[in-house]
Amino acid sequence: MTEVSPHVDGNSLAGPLSDIFAVDMTRAWWRCPDCGSTGPLAELHVYGPDPGLTARCAGCDRVALRLVRHEQDTWLTLGGAEGAFRFRTAP
Amino acid sequence: MPLPWRTARLVGRADETATARTLVLDAPGWPGHLAGQHVDIRLTADDGYQAARSYSLGAPADGTRLELGVEPVTGGEVSPYLADDLPVGASVEVRGPLGNWFVWRPEQEEPVLLVAGGSGVVPLMAMVRAHRQAASTSAFQLIHSVRGEADLWYREELGRPDPALDVRFLYTRKAPPGSTRPAGRLTAADLEPALKRLTPAGTVYVCGPTGFVETAADLLTSAGQDPATIRTERFG
Ligand SMILES: Cc1cc2nc3c(=O)[nH]c(=O)nc-3n(C[C@H](O)[C@H](O)[C@H](O)COP(=O)(O)OP(=O)(O)OC[C@H]3O[C@@H](n4cnc5c(N)ncnc54)[C@H](O)[C@@H]3O)c2cc1C
Ligand SMILES: [Zn+2]
Numbered sequence: 167m168t169e170v171s172p173h174v175d176g177n178s179l180a181g182p183l184s185d186i187f188a189v190d191m192t193r194a195w196w197r198c199p200d201c202g203s204t205g206p207l208a209e210l211h212v213y214g215p216d217p218g219l220t221a222r223c224a225g226c227d228r229v230a231l232r233l234v235r236h237e238q239d240t241w242l243t244l245g246g247a248e249g250a251f252r253f254r255t256a257p
Numbered sequence: 258m259p260l261p262w263r264t265a266r267l268v269g270r271a272d273e274t275a276t277a278r279t280l281v282l283d284a285p286g287w288p289g290h291l292a293g294q295h296v297d298i299r300l301t302a303d304d305g306y307q308a309a310r311s312y313s314l315g316a317p318a319d320g321t322r323l324e325l326g327v328e329p330v331t332g333g334e335v336s337p338y339l340a341d342d343l344p345v346g347a348s349v350e351v352r353g354p355l356g357n358w359f360v361w362r363p364e365q366e367e368p369v370l371l372v373a374g375g376s377g378v379v380p381l382m383a384m385v386r387a388h389r390q391a392a393s394t395s396a397f398q399l400i401h402s403v404r405g406e407a408d409l410w411y412r413e414e415l416g417r418p419d420p421a422l423d424v425r426f427l428y429t430r431k432a433p434p435g436s437t438r439p440a441g442r443l444t445a446a447d448l449e450p451a452l453k454r455l456t457p458a459g460t461v462y463v464c465g466p467t468g469f470v471e472t473a474a475d476l477l478t479s480a481g482q483d484p485a486t487i488r489t490e491r492f493g
Contacts, residue, residue: 181260184355208356209489
């Protein structure tokens with residue numbers, strides 16, 4: 167492997183999101199409100215570094231979700247909006 | 258219920274290429290998985306610092322046995338350690354199985370085209386093995402792009418004749434003597450014969466480095482393959 171990419175695969179969110187959701191989120195269908203691209207969450211581009219992850223539209227870079235892990239909590243923001251949900255994800 | 262982190266012990270390591278390794282882990286309590294799924298591996302340093310990375314499972318479910326294929330990334334935090342330094346008998350934490358989208362299920366009857374760049378062959382090999390294990394007669398084609406012959410993974414196993422599997426190697430830097438195709442990156446011409454044999458309902462799985470996956474996906478859609486039938490996984 168030689169090519170270095172600034173983003174990783176949407177599939178890499180499967181583990182972190184399994185702390186919050188009971189269903190596998192990589193299959194969740196998403197439609198970009200800006201460019202109209204559609205597809206599963208697995209196809210989003212994910213920017214790090216961990217523990218702060220931002221998933222963006224592969225077509226136009228619009229933010230689809232943000233996930234930040236801090237101590238026992240995971241903060242989740244859906245879309246590019248402000249305001250995050252806080253989940254207690256570690257004992 | 259969140260998936261638990263389980264303790265898994267490294268029970269075996271084998272060379273795939275000069276740098277890539279197959280790792281075999283024993284993960285008590287493992288619930289099983291589908292071909293194409295991955296795990297997250299978490300390492301904890303003495304000072305409590307943790308790093309987690311995703312690794313695809315290279316073989317179908319087999320009790321508590323997990324097989325990974327790791328290509329070390331120069332300067333990487335996790336992959337060089339897993340590939341060469343983690344001692345056999347030592348433990349790591351593993352969480353999974355993860356991802357239900359980039360998977361092949363034995364019930365799938367449509368023809369399948371697998372396109373692998375380098376270590377991207379790992380989850381596709383799990384599909385090839387699951388297909389063989391299920392004695393599935395659905396047509397399977399694998400195109401594996403590697404730099405040269407020395408970079409071939411699973412060489413012996415993929416070389417074994419299998420009437421339901423068609424394997425093609427593409428060399429990007431150095432083609433072996435006698436090759437009719439000159440060394441070079443994946444092109445539309447490389448995909449054309451494979452796409453002809455894939456009915457419109459066939460599924461394509463593409464895995465490898467991000468640049469490779471994006472090129473392959475663009476070539477496939479330009480050749481008329483419906484984007485809804487293409488599943489990709491980018492390793493970074
Ligand atoms: C769903 C999924 C499945 C994966 N399966 C496998 C697998 O089966 N086998 C495997 O070997 N890897 C796999 N990967 C990649 C793996 O998760 C790590 O990204 C990789 O091992 C590098 O981790 P690191 O800690 O060594 O490097 P890091 O410390 O994360 O990165 C070091 C440097 O290398 C760059 N870099 C990171 N990843 C890559 C890469 N893949 N290629 C080139 N440069 C990179 C970074 O930008 C950084 O500059 C998978 C990734 C995903 C998302
Ligand atoms: Zn968009």
